[in-house]
Amino acid sequence: MAVYTKVSLKEAKALLRQLDLGDTTALRGIEGGIENTNYFATTESGEYVLTLFERLSFEQLPYYLQLMKHLAQRGIPVPNPMGNKAGNILHTVKKKPASVVSKLRGKSELAPEVAHCAAVGDMLARMHLAGRDFDMQQPNLRGLAWWNETTPVVLPHLEPAQAQLLQSELAYQNHIAESSAYAALPQxxxxxxxxxxxxxxxxxxxxxxxSGFFDFYFAGTDTWLFDLAVCLNDWCIDLATGANDAARCDAFLAAYSAVRPLTAAERQLLPAMLRAGALRFWISRLWDFHLPREAAMLKAHDPSHFERVLRERVAHPITP
Ligand SMILES: Nc1ncnc2c1ncn2[C@@H]1O[C@H](COP(=O)(O)OP(=O)(O)OP(=O)(O)O)[C@@H](O)[C@H]1O
Ligand SMILES: N[C@@H](CCO)C(=O)O
Structure with a gap:
């Protein structure tokens, strides 16, 4: 259960009252998640999620919380961080950084069909457009620089064929990142x-x-195409084999493009970015698996899944 730091009803009441959310009538620890301490709080004005950040610092959090606020203000269904009278949305509970955000309705769909993929594609494009006038910047901290840094750390743990694939794919992505088509990708x-x-x-x-997108704690400034590729690699594949599911992929891309048509450079580089998206999560899963740090040990995801996805994306590039 992801309650690393216990918060009493009294402590929650004090914070939520300061945020003008009325009296708190119930506080319930949330079981999912591994990174942070999360509670559902019910107040006279509605339902909220209270998070105590166990790893992210006071310096790192404003980008994520301000991005959520910005998107919520533009009608994108994301958790909206609640501010105090001074407008601050980053709070302190038990000396830890904390946020109170609106609770989203509904639940995750872990076996998505065409209609779910179309809905996510549509909203992803709307989210990208809504972020255009967001004025804070932060690089994608799990981007190319991190892949270059982390590959040598995980390589000693791999079989020769895996090491060869990882190194050749990284070289390919470094080459792509130097291209003029890549420089032309909207970010x-x-x-x-x-x-x-x-x-x-x-x-x-x-x-x-x-009813909502959440967990923005890997957000950053990067190409919109990379975001799209990360989604296609999860929403539109057969999880057992890693193979593309053409019907779901077509629905996702059609819905995204109906809101924001892809540029020529994006259409050209989609196959390369699908490989990049698979590489990113293969590396991070290898890193979590072979070099576990405290909380991550609780449920290290299977790295071989993204090795399969990468091999599929190399063997069967799709053309948008
Ligand atoms: N704003 C929200 N509205 C509704 N439910 C939420 C909200 N935020 C979190 N949850 C619920 O809490 C669970 C845990 O949240 P989350 O996945 O963000 O955990 P975490 O520990 O912060 O991060 P991680 O997923 O990286 O372990 C989610 O699966 C979801 O069910
Ligand atoms: N979505 C990630 C975990 C959180 O970054 C994965 O499946 O590897």
Missing amino acids: GAIHADLFRDNVMFETVDGQPKL
């Missing part, structure tokens, strides 16, 4: 980790309705 604030478990859906009139 902005991206989520960078929008997997099935970071999106909520509710059912309205028997139909799935997207």
Whole structure:
């Protein structure tokens, strides 16, 4: 259960009252998640999520919280950070950085169908456009520089064929990043980790309705195409084999492009970015698996999944 730091009802009441959210009537620890301490809080004005950040610092958090606030203000369904009278959205509880955000309705859809993929594609494009006038910058901390730094750390743990694939793919991505087509890719604030478990859906009139994107703590400034690729690699593949699912992929891309048509450079580089998206999570999973740090040990994801996805993306490039 992800409650590393216990918060009493009294402590929660004090904070939520300061945020003008009314009296807190219930506080319940949330079991999912491994990074942070999370509670659902019910107050007279609604339901909220209280998070105590166990790893991210006071310096790192403003980018993520301000991005969520910015997107929420522009109608993108994301948790909205609640501010105090002075407008501060980063709080302190038990000496740890803390936030109180609106609770999203619904639940994650872990076996998405075409309709779910279309809904995520549509909202992803809207989110990218809504982020255009967000004025804070932070590099994608799990981008190319991190892949170059981390590859030598994980290489000693790999079989020769895996090491060869990892090194050749990294060389390919460094080469792509130098190209003029890459330089032409539109950039902005991206989520960078929008997997099935970071999106909520509710059912309205028997139909799935997207009710929110959350967990923005890998967000950063990067190409919109990379964000799209990360999504396609999770929402639109067969998890057992890593193979592309053409129907879901087409639906995702069509819905995204209907809101923001892809540029020529984006269409050209989609196959390369699908490989980049697989490489990013292969490396991070290898890193978590072979070099575990405290909390990450609790549920290291299977690295071989993204090795399979990468091999599929190399063997069967898709053309948008
Ligand atoms: N704003 C929100 N609205 C509704 N539910 C939320 C919200 N934020 C978090 N949750 C619920 O809490 C669970 C844990 O949150 P989250 O996944 O962000 O955990 P974490 O420990 O902060 O990060 P990680 O997923 O990286 O371990 C989610 O799976 C979701 O069910
Ligand atoms: N979505 C990531 C975990 C959090 O970054 C993964 O599946 O490896």
